[in-house]
Amino acid sequence: MALAYEYQDDQVPPMARRTGDSASSLFRMGLTMAFAKDEEIYGQDEDADLIYRVLEGAVRTTRIMADGRRQIGDFYLPGDTFGFESGARHKFAAEAVRDSVVLVVKASALRAAGGDLERLGWEVTRRELERAQEHLLLLGRKTACERVASFLKGLADKSSGAHVVDLPMGRQDMADYLGLTIETVSRMLTQLQSNRIVSFCATRQFRVINPRGLARMADQAV
Amino acid sequence: MALAYEYQDDQVPPMARRTGDSASSLFRMGLTMAFAKDEEIYGQDEDADLIYRVLEGAVRTTRIMADGRRQIGDFYLPGDTFGFESGARHKFAAEAVRDSVVLVVKASALRAAGGDLERLGWEVTRRELERAQEHLLLLGRKTACERVASFLKGLADKSSGAHVVDLPMGRQDMADYLGLTIETVSRMLTQLQSNRIVSFCATRQFRVINPRGLARMADQAV
DNA sequence: CGCTTTATTGAGGGCGGTCAAAGAGCGTGG
DNA sequence: CCACGCTCTTTGACCGCCCTCAATAAAGCG
Numbered sequence: 001m002a003l004a005y006e007y008q009d010d011q012v013p014p015m016a017r018r019t020g021d022s023a024s025s026l027f028r029m030g031l032t033m034a035f036a037k038d039e040e041i042y043g044q045d046e047d048a049d050l051i052y053r054v055l056e057g058a059v060r061t062t063r064i065m066a067d068g069r070r071q072i073g074d075f076y077l078p079g080d081t082f083g084f085e086s087g088a089r090h091k092f093a094a095e096a097v098r099d100s101v102v103l104v105v106k107a108s109a110l111r112a113a114g115g116d117l118e119r120l121g122w123e124v125t126r127r128e129l130e131r132a133q134e135h136l137l138l139l140g141r142k143t144a145c146e147r148v149a150s151f152l153k154g155l156a157d158k159s160s161g162a163h164v165v166d167l168p169m170g171r172q173d174m175a176d177y178l179g180l181t182i183e184t185v186s187r188m189l190t191q192l193q194s195n196r197i198v199s200f201c202a203t204r205q206f207r208v209i210n211p212r213g214l215a216r217m218a219d220q221a222v
Numbered sequence: 223m224a225l226a227y228e229y230q231d232d233q234v235p236p237m238a239r240r241t242g243d244s245a246s247s248l249f250r251m252g253l254t255m256a257f258a259k260d261e262e263i264y265g266q267d268e269d270a271d272l273i274y275r276v277l278e279g280a281v282r283t284t285r286i287m288a289d290g291r292r293q294i295g296d297f298y299l300p301g302d303t304f305g306f307e308s309g310a311r312h313k314f315a316a317e318a319v320r321d322s323v324v325l326v327v328k329a330s331a332l333r334a335a336g337g338d339l340e341r342l343g344w345e346v347t348r349r350e351l352e353r354a355q356e357h358l359l360l361l362g363r364k365t366a367c368e369r370v371a372s373f374l375k376g377l378a379d380k381s382s383g384a385h386v387v388d389l390p391m392g393r394q395d396m397a398d399y400l401g402l403t404i405e406t407v408s409r410m411l412t413q414l415q416s417n418r419i420v421s422f423c424a425t426r427q428f429r430v431i432n433p434r435g436l437a438r439m440a441d442q443a444v
Numbered sequence: 445c446g447c448t449t450t451a452t453t454g455a456g457g458g459c460g461g462t463c464a465a466a467g468a469g470c471g472t473g474g
Numbered sequence: 475c476c477a478c479g480c481t482c483t484t485t486g487a488c489c490g491c492c493c494t495c496a497a498t499a500a501a502g503c504g
Contacts, residue, residue: 042269071362073355091355108224122344133313137285139361140293140401179362186452321459408484
């Protein structure tokens with residue numbers, strides 16, 4: 001079960017301070033909540049009156065079909081904001097990829113604040129839409145290898161500076177994000193490794209050996 | 223080449239009057255422009271400072287990869303608003319599916335107007351995001367047959383009331399929206415027809431014979 | 445260390461893609 | 475009105491990428 005407690009300045013995790021954008025002040029209104037691995041943050045078809053920011057851990061949004069097929073909409077890492085992705089009701093559920101801490105604020109409070117804060121909400125939604133559109137191209141027109149390469153490149157770009165990149169999620173989550181099976185993901189990772197594009201030091205840790213090659217595999221898009 | 227002319231009250235096409243939502247007043251600021259079939263309305267990587275509403279015809283948003291693979295983001299029919307789908311720059315181009323008339327207004331004007339109009343912009347963006355998320359599930363996890371069924375159902379639902387539904391776009395556009403090839407789309411249409419789910423009276427006109435069956439094929443999603 | 449979960453690897457099959465050709469729709473001009 | 479030519483669509487035969495099923499290996503965790 002999620003642990004919720006009121007926001008205290010001296011309790012704020014380091015990650016919350018590192019976010020340098022104008023949204024930070026907004027979350028002074030919020031609560032921090034802890035979620036265990038695989039715990040639901042909000043459900044499919046729940047009201048969407050809260051917005052969230054990841055402080056620690058990682059979050060995924062998921063949609064399940066009647067027969068169990070699953071599509072992951074996106075992943076959110078520390079500093080990322082989510083919960084804007086729907087209208088009145090969420091179309092995707094949100095779950096903790098692993099033990100995570102999330103800052104929560106009421107969307108209605110944001111709206112009441114008006115002006116700049118509302119514009120911020122729009123901006124966040126726009127960014128979500130852009131990411132979804134990139135995802136559409138990946139799912140609709142890229143090959144398995146290109147999808148995996150795009151995914152690794154995305155993670156590497158995000159944690160720019162770090163030479164070793166962490167994979168917060170398991171292979172099944174990657175597969176459900178990329179529209180593939182776990183076996184195909186595994187095979188493509190092996191292939192990218194034998195091509196000296198990337199190198200895995202652990203199951204969930206890799207380094208980019210050939211950035212050009214990775215970009216070529218991933219960015220067939222113009 | 224697109225024909226642009228200033229908006230005059232007595233020139234407004236019937237479709238513009240039929241849109242009953244609060245956005246209509248917004249477009250009093252705009253211009254109407256005519257685009258020929260396949261003409262570009264805006265390009266990939268162009269600035270996104272205009273927003274658009276379809277009055278007549280149909281519009282698609284497209285993304286092209288280096289080797290020519292194409293993904294269609296969405297289709298817009300009379301009454302639909304588009305152009306919000308990106309941040310500073312468009313990630314998808316917009317083109318007329320066939321000869322079309324579009325109402326155009328500057329996004330900056332919308333922002334300057336502030337308040338309600340800005341909230342409207344947010345709402346439109348959210349709707350776009352919802353559609354994109356539905357599209358993600360389709361591309362990531364649905365079979366060819368389910369994709370085509372979902373597509374036909376979407377069109378039929380939109381033109382609810384009409385017994386005969388028009389397909390504004392050709393098979394290639396459908397394929398590039400659904401992440402399939404033109405041949406597969408054609409085969410699935412044939413299959414849906416022999417299963418008495420739908421019936422095509424013309425290449426671009428069909429009627430739903432078995433709505434339950436269509437929903438079952440399309441809505442595997444919960 | 446033993447147990448469970450997760451990841452890799454292999455063999456084989458099927459869905460959808462590719463290539464090719466025939467058919468239908470449609471505007472143009474005789 | 476029909477003949478012609480173009481584009482779009484349908485259909486068929488075959489192929490290949492990715493999925494399925496299965497077994498092994500590795501990693502987490504008490």
